[in-house]
Amino acid sequence: MSLHGSPSAAPARTNRLQQLAWNIRREFWEHRSLYLAPAVVAILILVGYVYACYRMHVELPKLSTLPRAMQAAAIAPFYAAAVAMMATVTLTSLAYCVDTLASDRRDRSILFWKSLPLSEADSVLAKAAVPLLAMIPFESAMILITLASMFIAGSAFFAFSGLGVDFLFNAVRWADLASLATYGVFTATLWYAPIYAWFLMWSAAVKRGAALWGGMPLVAAIAERVTGSGDRVQSLLKERLLGAGDFAFVTRAPAAAKDAASKLIEPAPLYTPAPLKFFSSTEFWTGLLFAAAFIAIAIYLRRRQSSF
Amino acid sequence: MSAPFYLPRKTLKTNGDPSTMRCIEAHGLSKTFGKTVALNHIDLQVETGRIVGLIGPNGAGKTSLLNAILGLAPYEGELNVLGFNPWQQRARLMEDVCFVADVAILPRWLRVNHSLDYMAGIHPRFNRTVAEGFLAKTTIQRRSKVGDLSKGMIAQLHLALAMAIDAKLLVLDEPTLGLDLLYRKQFYESLLNDFYDKDRTIIVATHHIDEIQHILTDAIFIDGGRLVFNQSMEDIEAQFSELMVSNDLLDDARALNPLHTRHTFGRHLLLYRGADPNVLATLGDVRTPSLSDLFMAFVNNQPSAQTGDKQ
Numbered sequence: 001m002s003l004h005g006s007p008s009a010a011p012a013r014t015n016r017l018q019q020l021a022w023n024i025r026r027e028f029w030e031h032r033s034l035y036l037a038p039a040v041v042a043i044l045i046l047v048g049y050v051y052a053c054y055r056m057h058v059e060l061p062k063l064s065t066l067p068r069a070m071q072a073a074a075i076a077p078f079y080a081a082a083v084a085m086m087a088t089v090t091l092t093s094l095a096y097c098v099d100t101l102a103s104d105r106r107d108r109s110i111l112f113w114k115s116l117p118l119s120e121a122d123s124v125l126a127k128a129a130v131p132l133l134a135m136i137p138f139e140s141a142m143i144l145i146t147l148a149s150m151f152i153a154g155s156a157f158f159a160f161s162g163l164g165v166d167f168l169f170n171a172v173r174w175a176d177l178a179s180l181a182t183y184g185v186f187t188a189t190l191w192y193a194p195i196y197a198w199f200l201m202w203s204a205a206v207k208r209g210a211a212l213w214g215g216m217p218l219v220a221a222i223a224e225r226v227t228g229s230g231d232r233v234q235s236l237l238k239e240r241l242l243g244a245g246d247f248a249f250v251t252r253a254p255a256a257a258k259d260a261a262s263k264l265i266e267p268a269p270l271y272t273p274a275p276l277k278f279f280s281s282t283e284f285w286t287g288l289l290f291a292a293a294f295i296a297i298a299i300y301l302r303r304r305q306s307s308f
Numbered sequence: 309m310s311a312p313f314y315l316p317r318k319t320l321k322t323n324g325d326p327s328t329m330r331c332i333e334a335h336g337l338s339k340t341f342g343k344t345v346a347l348n349h350i351d352l353q354v355e356t357g358r359i360v361g362l363i364g365p366n367g368a369g370k371t372s373l374l375n376a377i378l379g380l381a382p383y384e385g386e387l388n389v390l391g392f393n394p395w396q397q398r399a400r401l402m403e404d405v406c407f408v409a410d411v412a413i414l415p416r417w418l419r420v421n422h423s424l425d426y427m428a429g430i431h432p433r434f435n436r437t438v439a440e441g442f443l444a445k446t447t448i449q450r451r452s453k454v455g456d457l458s459k460g461m462i463a464q465l466h467l468a469l470a471m472a473i474d475a476k477l478l479v480l481d482e483p484t485l486g487l488d489l490l491y492r493k494q495f496y497e498s499l500l501n502d503f504y505d506k507d508r509t510i511i512v513a514t515h516h517i518d519e520i521q522h523i524l525t526d527a528i529f530i531d532g533g534r535l536v537f538n539q540s541m542e543d544i545e546a547q548f549s550e551l552m553v554s555n556d557l558l559d560d561a562r563a564l565n566p567l568h569t570r571h572t573f574g575r576h577l578l579l580y581r582g583a584d585p586n587v588l589a590t591l592g593d594v595r596t597p598s599l600s601d602l603f604m605a606f607v608n609n610q611p612s613a614q615t616g617d618k619q
Contacts, residue, residue, distance in 0.1 A: 021429075029417065030415065116427075119399035122399065
């Protein structure tokens with residue numbers, strides 16, 4: 001006698017969004033580095049910041065007559081921490097893309113996943129959604145938590161140093177910083193979409209060495225440079241790897257320092273979000289088209305892989 | 309008596325009764341890898357409620373056939389599984405099909421409780437209570453990772469996940485590979501007791517022929533991409549006889565046109581199809597051949613043409 005009784009004809013269909021959510025969740029179970037690496041870096045940043053605060057406490061008497069320099073010195077670590085966190089999440093996401101489809105084939109668990117009522121598109125899109133969708137709120141939250149922790153730790157420190165608890169509060173425009181970080185994460189993720197998708201495609205194509213295959217454009221750029229045969233690949237790569245900020249933000253230099261000492265510590269350039277510029281750029285949409293094409297190829301490859 | 313598992317194509321008809329509905333129907337099913345022919349124009353019908361053993365040597369085409377049935381690989385020819393085209397409609401098909409390959413395919417990083425959560429989340433026919441009940445009979449810890457479990461435990465976990473799916477077709481590809489005899493017996497006992505009923509169909513591909521013989525309703529031998537043997541167990545019992553004969557009566561036994569002859573422990577074993585058991589009994593000991601005896605005869609000798617195989 002079966003435990004279920006006779007098979008029922010029409011089971012309740014599982015919601016596609018629910019399936020996507022479970023598939024994303026299972027990616028985080030498998031690839032714990034997605035959240036562990038940023039968490040470790042966040043802790044290191046916090047420890048480094050506390051140490052820097054201590055060092056600053058020693059130097060503060062010298063800077064006490066230079067409010068502009070102090071302000072810059074107070075804000076700079078927050079920008080640096082946000083950038084470091086974004087770089088960490090980007091690298092972690094890239095490593096994830098390189099590994100995720102290939103690892104299913106290496107350990108033969110692909111047979112288990114293929115035994116489930118999920119299409120290849122469901123599986124690959126869920127994997128693509130990790131760096132392109134799920135990591136955005138996670139990364140934003142991690143950055144904000146890190147910055148908030150730095151803020152609290154810094155405020156406590158400055159309170160003890162005699163500058164008062166409001167020193168950091170006045171120096172750091174919290175709302176600006178939070179919105180800047182969130183917007184930066186969002187645009188950077190979309191900007192890097194073709195890179196993530198490119199590595200996903202190679203992860204679907206080969207069991208091992210996806211990073212090497214995916215890194216071929218870098219090799220091409222180096223070859224181009226060595227042989228002096230133009231700079232097409234180099235400039236393409238440079239734009240895609242480093243160009244997100246150019247399209248997503250309008251930057252302006254801070255007002256000229258009035259005193260010589262202030263020039264010793266320049267505040268970071270001021271960034272203003274430029275969503276219209278970003279979303280109307282050909283480069284952004286071209287990148288998304290390539291990302292879609294690479295993901296489509298990854299789905300095709302995964303579907304055709306029958307020789308396990 | 310239930311409908312024969314395999315009949316010539318022109319006699320195959322369904323009457324709407326679930327007990328005789330076709331679960332799998334293939335015509336001219338072919339698959340090639342470059343110049344290698346994995347499946348060679350296979351015609352196959354499997355009725356609902358059967359337990360079919362798919363048996364063949366390595367490279368015979370078992371996995372290729374299962375891959376086609378499960379929609380894991382493209383193929384040529386016609387194939388219908390539970391009313392679906394497996395290659396085109398795999399995701400939908402897999403709502404009604406449960407597939408267990410060898411125990412090594414469960415991801416090693418997966419925790420037992422996560423596997424239950426995940427299955428409950430994505431599979432519309434998964435019954436978590438059934439899986440929990442099955443696991444409660446084992447010593448598997450919910451927080452354990454698959455990689456920390458023994459092979460036997462992994463098999464139990466995989467079976468628990470499979471049994472909890474209210475599937476119409478269960479496909480097993482070497483499900484007990486690497487397990488000891490005890491776990492293998494437990495596996496098949498659970499399969500029969502907890503999963504099987506007349507509305508469900510099971511296909512088992514394995515090398516452990518003798519271990520599964522008692523649970524099968526049908527046996528298929530595949531070799532060189534062709535089905536070289538297709539019989540229900542009832543037909544095997546009715547049609548095939550094995551005669552053990554001494555040297556002095558060997559010529560008389562051979563005169564009755566055996567399908568296959570082999571020599572063992574000083575006696576000769578001759579396999580017959582359609583021979584009168586009473587006549588054979590005058591020459592020696594007669595018994596129904598085991599599947600492994602038939603396998604040796606049909607696969608080693610490539611006798612599909614001379615045996616009157618129904619294909």
